[in-house]
Amino acid sequence: MIKLHHLNKSRSKRIIWLLEELGVDYELVAYQRDATTFLAPESLKAVHPLGKSPVLEASGYTIAESGAITEYLIQTYGADKLMPAPDTADYIDYLQWMHFAESSAALPLLLKIFVKMDGAETRFIGGYADAETAKVISYVNDRLEGKSYLVGNSLSGADIMMSFIAELVGQNGEFDKYPNIAKYYQQLMSHASFKKSMQIEAEHDR
Amino acid sequence: MIKLHHLNKSRSKRIIWLLEELGVDYELVAYQRDATTFLAPESLKAVHPLGKSPVLEASGYTIAESGAITEYLIQTYGADKLMPAPDTADYIDYLQWMHFAESSAALPLLLKIFVKMDGAETRFIGGYADAETAKVISYVNDRLEGKSYLVGNSLSGADIMMSFIAELVGQNGEFDKYPNIAKYYQQLMSHASFKKSMQIEAEHDR
Structure with missing residues (x-):
């Protein structure tokens, strides 16, 4: 099990x-x-x-x-x-998002959260985190133009990995600024399995 | 090409x-x-x-x-x-290090570099980065006990991804503190392909 x-x-x-x-x-x-x-x-x-x-x-x-x-x-x-066939262009994209979510995307976003939690004045980290986050999130928003999912036309592991990033954009109140990500997150939420996972998470969050 | x-x-x-x-x-x-x-x-x-x-x-x-x-x-x-056969325990380890290098390991190490570059006093980020870096690097050092490579007994993509982390430990002057990582880095450097890559990098670093 x-x-x-x-x-x-x-x-x-x-x-x-x-x-x-x-x-x-x-x-x-x-x-x-x-x-x-x-x-x-x-x-x-x-x-x-x-x-x-x-x-x-x-x-x-x-x-x-x-x-x-x-x-x-x-x-x-x-x-x-949940995964494109190897030797396809989609598979390459799948691999990229799989890594992107926890490296290029997560680093500036988490840095921004840390700086905010810390509260002290920074010389450049704060500005760097803001600029890098905007760059990374804009990139994701651009890539989602006219698309329901990141890779191909159906849900894949790439979306599941990136859902955390889309969620952070919402938590930061920036769905208005990044409308493709907002629409994308709605699309993810339409999956019964996603709704169930949110319910299970809530049950275990005291 | x-x-x-x-x-x-x-x-x-x-x-x-x-x-x-x-x-x-x-x-x-x-x-x-x-x-x-x-x-x-x-x-x-x-x-x-x-x-x-x-x-x-x-x-x-x-x-x-x-x-x-x-x-x-x-x-x-x-x-x-450079990659273990799927459906083996080694393959699982390979996947873990592949992701670990740019997520769990890179985040605290880069945070530490940013805090140092920034130079301003922090309330907790500085201490957090130090503690998390020590935890992550100790973990790598422990996992290398008695081993020449991270996965199995030969060079794999996991080592190539993690070489950057081992290098940072050396640049921070901490090889004495993490002897397994120091020995491991020597092992990586013994590969002709690694020596050649260092030479190529140096040629393009003005």
């Missing part, structure tokens, strides 16, 4: 969505952030030394990176779903 | 190494950082809207994420080299 170690208000809700979309049986082990520090609990360190979530246990493997978990689950249980 | 858009002093030197190790013909298009701001030149934006490097052009595709480029090149030209 697959086991997903899930932390509330974290990127692991993407993996709930993926498991629901794949229709794979799994057990969810829920963890709660500290109400004051917002940090993950120490108990997650017993699961993986980095003490983060998502962590997936499957077939004797422990996997602790969202991108690796997504690639693994789709390759293992996808059966041509 | 494969074209690699290469920026000096950047993560794209990993892709030079990979291309040299795979023995694939390629054309290197060199770009230089601004001597004062250390920023990439505007000309890179004509290659890809994010204006970063590496960018790979191959078979009509433009690929702009190190992890995606590495996965693509190895899947296309690797012929069972």
Whole structure:
């Protein structure tokens, strides 16, 4: 049985969505952030030394990176779903978004959140984070012009990885500024598996 | 012909190494950082809207994420080299390191560099970056105990992706603190293809 170690208000809700979309049986082990520090609990360190979530246990493997978990689950249980055929241009795009979500996109967005949480005056980090975030989000918005999904015409692992970024845009109140991302997020939310994952996440978020 | 858009002093030197190790013909298009701001030149934006490097052009595709480029090149030209067989535990580890290098590892390390460059007093970012970096680097050091390579007993794409992190540990003068990473970096440097990539990078770094 697959086991997903899930932390509330974290990127692991993407993996709930993926498991629901794949229709794979799994057990969810829920963890709660500290109400004051917002940090993950120490108990997650017993699961993986980095003490983060998502962590997936499957077939004797422990996997602790969202991108690796997504690639693994789709390759293992996808059966041509959620992933374009290799040797196609779409597959290249799929790989790019798979990595983009947690590298080029996540870095400036998280930097911006850190600077805001810190509250101290910065010489350039604050401005850099704002400029890079705008650049990255504009790029995503441009790429979504006239499209319902990032890759091809159907839901793929790329959308599941990037849903976190689209959600952050909404949380920052910037859907008006990036209308293609707003429409895209509505499209993602129309999936029954996504609605179910939001419900499961809410149930485990005290 | 494969074209690699290469920026000096950047993560794209990993892709030079990979291309040299795979023995694939390629054309290197060199770009230089601004001597004062250390920023990439505007000309890179004509290659890809994010204006970063590496960018790979191959078979009509433009690929702009190190992890995606590495996965693509190895899947296309690797012929069972540099990547474990799927459905093995090693393959799972391979995928994890492939994503880890640019997400869990890069974020705190780059945050630390940004805080240092900024120079302003922070309330918590500075301490957070230090603590997270130590955690992540200790984890890598622990995982390398008694091993020459990250995955199995031979060089793989995981090592090529993670070489950048090992290099940063050295640049921070912390090889003494993380002896397994120091030994590992020596091991990586022993590859002729790595030596050649360093030489090519140096030739294009004015």
